[in-house]
Amino acid sequence: MPTLNWIGKEKVINHHQDVPYKILEPQYGFADGVQQSEPNNSGNKIIHGDNLEALKSLLPEFEGKVNCIYIDPPYNTGNESWVYNDNVNHPKIKKWLGEVVGKDGEDLTRHDKWLCMMYPRLKLLHKLLAKEGVIFISIDDNEHAHLKLLMDEIFGQKNFLGDFVISSSPSGIDYGPIGKTHEYALFYSKNYNSTVTFQLKEEDKKFKYKDDKGEFNLYPLYNGNVAFNPETRPNLYYPFYLNPNNKIENDFYEIGLEKKNDWIEVYPVVSQKEGIPRVWRWGKPKAASELNKEIIGYVTGSGEYRIVQKTRLDSKVMRSMQIDTEVSSRKGTAEVQHIFGDKKFSFPKPVDLLKRFISIGSDENSIILDSFAGSGTTAHAVLNLNKQDGGNRKFILIEMEDYANTITAERVKRVINGYGEDKKTVEGTGGSFDYYQLGEPLFLEEDILNEAVGIENILKYIWYSETRTTFIPVDNLEKDNYRIGTKDQTDYYFYYIVDGVTTVDYDFMAKIKHKASQYIIYADNCLLEKDFMLKHHIIFKKIPRDITRF
Incomplete structure (x- = not known):
């Protein structure tokens, strides 16, 4: 598989592990x-x-639990004034800190900076994504090729699901050799074998026929792909028999799998272009169970006999070309203007585009994450979908700029409550959210525990670092002799007193009543003998230097 190299790559591959863990402070x-x-x-x-x-x-709280991720990172056009701010311990990279990334020819490391910025973020997004989850990334041709190689490396080439071409500006702009009218969205899964994607509902779908089960259209039972033919799929090449003397509902004909009297033999049609016989999409056992129910005989206007399937689908697979006006950036700009009364944000994504991505990449109870939240379109789309189908989707938005509250959160408030005037008033979706500020780090210099963050945040971190599962708060630690939980027959204890020194000794162990196969105990000191600890499967970890880092 082709790989991509750039200045600083070796220093950012594991940078996500060095990023300080900070708590989220509710505002x-x-x-x-x-x-x-x-x-x-x-x-x-x-x-x-x-x-x-x-x-x-x-x-x-969320490792392996996010079902759908959408991000709209800087396109690195040279006009976005984005700044590289990651504190990577490397002399060349430290020189970039605080510098506005410039244009090609002006900034020779423009692409290196962008790749160094994206790599650790994609690594953490991969960790957060559920096994069956998917990710969409908007991008244009400035970094499209680089991003594809980056995603192949982190998510795996086999997990590439597709590349959407999206109308960004239908009329284009008359400068340069090409009037650019499109951009892209890369579509990846975390695990192709576990991924479940959904179809888009066609609101205006029309059906021609109706039976006891409902409305339907007709779909040929033969496989349109000539790679599937009698040589490659012999089990799918067999005859049906059609009774021309027995019309059933809607002028369709009775069919069977055995020859009877003057019944007519029907095979899949031959490809006109290649001259290759096709095969059926269904094997004999499945066909036998649906004879004259979901598959029936049909005669074309030219008198040819066909075997067709009733299709009742009111949805379809999302197309790679998304070029209608509902997904253009102009539509997104108009939506933000409608909400705020003026142009508050440049090039926001339209709600319909995000609704489509979320619809095919998640279900009604999914968690949706956007770590480049911008104006908050992702939350807007989630709220609209929940109102539309009664779903219970949850959104997580991250925005680093100062407008996180005044634009991102404010837009979500207005969507929840309703916005607009006169005939253009949009009814509120309802809903709620919590607003957080990224707070203090859990560890100070030299890995000293920052006790100011509070016991609950400390326990949450310890439990996750040990078990990689979500921590369930403990009502009274002292009541259960400081046990914070049990996982896989291992008990975890955090013997901690804010203004005191704790010691694990024989008196402490005598108070432990809960039985487990192993005991992991955090405390300030330990006076137990090694033989005793080995015999009783006790592991001591000193607060705070032995707390596992992730």
Whole structure:
């Protein structure tokens, strides 16, 4: 598989592991149409802070649980004024800190900076994505080729599901050799074998026929791909028999798999272009179970006999070309203007595009993440879909810029409550969210535990680092002798007192009543003998230097 190299790559491959773990500090909740001082724990989150650090802070609760990710990172056009800010321990990269990334010819490391910025973020997004989850990434031709190789490396070439071409500006702009009218969205899964994608509902779908089960159209039973033919799929090449003397519903004909009297033999049609016989899409056992139910005989206008399937689908697979006006950036701009009354944000994505991505990449109970949230289109799309189908999707938005509250969160508030005037008024979707600020790091210099973050945040981190599962808060640690939980027959203890020194000794062990195969105990000191610890399967970890880093 082709790989991509650039300045600083060897230093950013594992940079996500060095990113400090910071806590999320709730600032307010928004529910019942009003802002409240306390969080409402709705599951919807808007986070203000650096998205690399914010993604790291989500791991304890959401690793492997996010069903659908959409991101719209900087396209690196040279006109976006984005700044490289990742504190990677490398002399060349440190020189980039705080520098605005320039244009080709002006900034010879423009692409290196972009790749160094994207790599650790994609690594953390991969960790957060569920096994069956998918990710969509908007991009244009400035970095499209680089991003494809980057995604192949991190997500795996086999997990590439497709590349959407999207209308960005239908009329284009008359400068340069080409009037650019499109951009792209790369579509990857985390695990192709586990991925489930959905079809887009066709609201205006028309059906020609109707039976006891409902409306339907006709679809040929033969396989249109000539790679599937009698030589390659002999089990799918067999005759049906059609009774020309027995018309059933809607002028269709009775069919069977055995020859009877003057019944007519029907094979799949031969490809006119290649002259190769086709095969059926169904094998004999399946066909036998649906004879004259979901498959029937049909006669074309030219008198040819066919075997057809009743298709009742009111949806279709999303097409790679998304070029209608509903998904253009102009539509996105108009939507933001309608919400705020003026142009608050440049080049926002349209809601319909995000609704389509979310619809094919998740179900009604999924978690949707956008770590380059911008104006908040992803949350808008989630709320619209929930209102439309009664779903319970949850959104997580991350935005590092100062407008995270005044534009991103404010847009979500207005979508929830309703917006617009006169005939253009849009009814609110309802819903709620909590707004967070990226807070203090869990560890200070020299890996000293930052006790100011509070015991619950410390326990959440320890539990995740040990078990890679979500922590369930403990009501009273001291009541259960500081046991924070049990996983796979191992008990975990955090013997911690804010203003005191804790020691694991024989008196402490005598108070442990819960039986387990192994005991992992965090404390300040340990006076137990090694033989005793080995015999009773006790592992001591000193607070705070032995807390596992991830």
